[in-house]
Amino acid sequence: MQISFDEELGGLKEKILLMGSKVEEAIRLAMKSLVDRDTKLSRQIIRDDRDINDLEIEVDETCHRLLALHQPMASDMRFITSAMKINSDLERIGDMAVNIAERAITLNELPPLKPLIDIPRMASIAQEMVKVALDSLVNRDPVAAKKVCERDDEVDNLNDQIIRELLSYMIEDRAAITRALNLIFISRYLERIADHATNVAEDVVYMVQGKDIRHRRG
Amino acid sequence: MIDELAEKEKKERKPVEKEPKNEPRSDSRKIEVAHHEPDASVKKVKMKAEGVCAWFGTKQALFDVNIDINEKAVTAIIGPSGCGKSTLIRCFNRMHETVPGSRFAGDIFLEENSIFDPRMDPVAVRRRVGMVFQKPTPFPTLSIYDNVAVGLRLNGTRDKKTLDEVVEKSLRKAALWEEVKDSLQKAGAALSGGQQQRLCIARSLAVELEVLLMDEPCSALDPISTSKVEELIHELRQNYTIIIVTHNMQQAARVSQKTAFMLNGKLIEYDSTEKVFTNPANKLTEDYITGRFG
Numbered sequence: 001m002q003i004s005f006d007e008e009l010g011g012l013k014e015k016i017l018l019m020g021s022k023v024e025e026a027i028r029l030a031m032k033s034l035v036d037r038d039t040k041l042s043r044q045i046i047r048d049d050r051d052i053n054d055l056e057i058e059v060d061e062t063c064h065r066l067l068a069l070h071q072p073m074a075s076d077m078r079f080i081t082s083a084m085k086i087n088s089d090l091e092r093i094g095d096m097a098v099n100i101a102e103r104a105i106t107l108n109e110l111p112p113l114k115p116l117i118d119i120p121r122m123a124s125i126a127q128e129m130v131k132v133a134l135d136s137l138v139n140r141d142p143v144a145a146k147k148v149c150e151r152d153d154e155v156d157n158l159n160d161q162i163i164r165e166l167l168s169y170m171i172e173d174r175a176a177i178t179r180a181l182n183l184i185f186i187s188r189y190l191e192r193i194a195d196h197a198t199n200v201a202e203d204v205v206y207m208v209q210g211k212d213i214r215h216r217r218g
Numbered sequence: 219m220i221d222e223l224a225e226k227e228k229k230e231r232k233p234v235e236k237e238p239k240n241e242p243r244s245d246s247r248k249i250e251v252a253h254h255e256p257d258a259s260v261k262k263v264k265m266k267a268e269g270v271c272a273w274f275g276t277k278q279a280l281f282d283v284n285i286d287i288n289e290k291a292v293t294a295i296i297g298p299s300g301c302g303k304s305t306l307i308r309c310f311n312r313m314h315e316t317v318p319g320s321r322f323a324g325d326i327f328l329e330e331n332s333i334f335d336p337r338m339d340p341v342a343v344r345r346r347v348g349m350v351f352q353k354p355t356p357f358p359t360l361s362i363y364d365n366v367a368v369g370l371r372l373n374g375t376r377d378k379k380t381l382d383e384v385v386e387k388s389l390r391k392a393a394l395w396e397e398v399k400d401s402l403q404k405a406g407a408a409l410s411g412g413q414q415q416r417l418c419i420a421r422s423l424a425v426e427l428e429v430l431l432m433d434e435p436c437s438a439l440d441p442i443s444t445s446k447v448e449e450l451i452h453e454l455r456q457n458y459t460i461i462i463v464t465h466n467m468q469q470a471a472r473v474s475q476k477t478a479f480m481l482n483g484k485l486i487e488y489d490s491t492e493k494v495f496t497n498p499a500n501k502l503t504e505d506y507i508t509g510r511f512g
Contacts, residue, residue: 005509071468073467073471073495073496
């Protein structure tokens with residue numbers, strides 16, 4: 001009985017990690033489709049999101065089954081409840097990648113507004129945060145997880161800076177509004193990705209240490 | 219009625235107690251509320267074990283157990299078979315010493331008084347600290363009514379009206395009255411297992427009970443009877459201090475406010491039930507409640 005339960009827990013972790021790697025890839029490709037102005041790639045990302053959505057449902061079903069059949073306690077309980085929350089954060093990150101891809105499709109139809117510098121930088125920090133959050137889950141490493149939470153401010157600041165800059169483009173030239181707005185949305189999506197990565201990291205800390213560090217309680 | 223009796227009894231007992239209870243208690247209450255439970259219903263300490271060791275012949279069953287039991291709360295004791303849970307609660311009403319060849323060291327206090335004080339009558343201790351066992355133990359040939367009244371009769375109560383009142387009140391408190399009120403003269407053994415268990419609880423309640431020890435009270439019961447007994451435990455804790463030994467960890471989690479984990483005769487961890495079942499401090503506790511051993 002215990003053996004099959006441990007196997008199921010292991011399977012659950014693998015599913016979460018599979019989902020994590022798909023999500024990381026989706027962010028990377030969404031940014032690539034924007035920078036390279038590759039609409040075909042954008043459409044592929046939108047299609048591939050279905051896999052992430054299917055995984056979300058599978059993970060939830062596994063968690064429900066484990067809770068109902070095994071009444072897990074202590075670290076097992078913490079792992080499963082955290083897995084459910086991480087699951088929905090990852091799925092949301094996937095949606096953000098889709099949103100970026102959709103904006104990229106619009107932007108690819110129009111001449112470039114400006115060379116993209118800060119947005120790719122922001123994307124690489126957000127991607128890194130997702131990656132480290134997932135690594136901290138694999139390694140059960142609360143120290144690494146807390147570092148992820150600290151980086152969130154960096155992304156927030158970049159987001160503010162990008163919005164200010166694009167606002168000035170819009171004030172100067174009404175023809176820039178559509179493109180600037182789309183870029184502002186992309187910046188906003190990246191900022192949300194960083195928030196979801198922070199949530200994942202906070203759940204990892206709870207899972208490992210049983211300590212709730214959300215909302216500056218750490 | 220029974221409360222009046224208990225009140226009266228307390229008044230009569232008072233001269234024996236050396237110090238007034240109020241001041242030190244209100245202090246300890248403050249500390250409890252601040253550190254243990256967010257819920258302000260946390261109580262003073264009702265029973266206290268200090269350095270308790272117990273032996274059966276040469277085999278030592280308990281090693282230096284120290285534990286404070288909160289008043290009007292449910293304390294669960296969990297641990298694998300043979301870890302000393304039952305032995306510990308059998309010390310709490312001096313039943314351990316009734317086993318031939320047994321020995322005991324340390325001390326146990328009921329409020330301020332040691333239950334091993336030579337002036338304490340073990341039978342009186344057992345009236346105040348009653349026990350319910352794994353298998354229901356009604357007197358099989360006595361009627362339901364007499365099963366409940368037996369304790370009072372032994373104490374010399376003869377007045378029919380008083381007995382009627384106490385029997386009804388005890389059966390009501392044990393959530394059994396509605397099921398048996400028309401058949402009080404039937405034999406106790408004619409009831410179902412769950413009803414018999416509640417009858418035993420009613421029997422304990424009929425005397426001036428303060429602490430109820432329950433040794434695996436539901437392990438011989440089906441889920442419906444179990445949930446009735448658990449519901450009853452929940453109600454009784456408004457007025458009584460309850461210590462429950464159980465193998466069923468979900469049950470411990472459901473009914474208790476504090477949980478003690480024992481292993482090989484030692485108390486390993488003792489904390490709020492929520493803490494023990496979500497994030498235990500000790501690796502052994504973690505391994506036991508997640509089913510990794512035991």
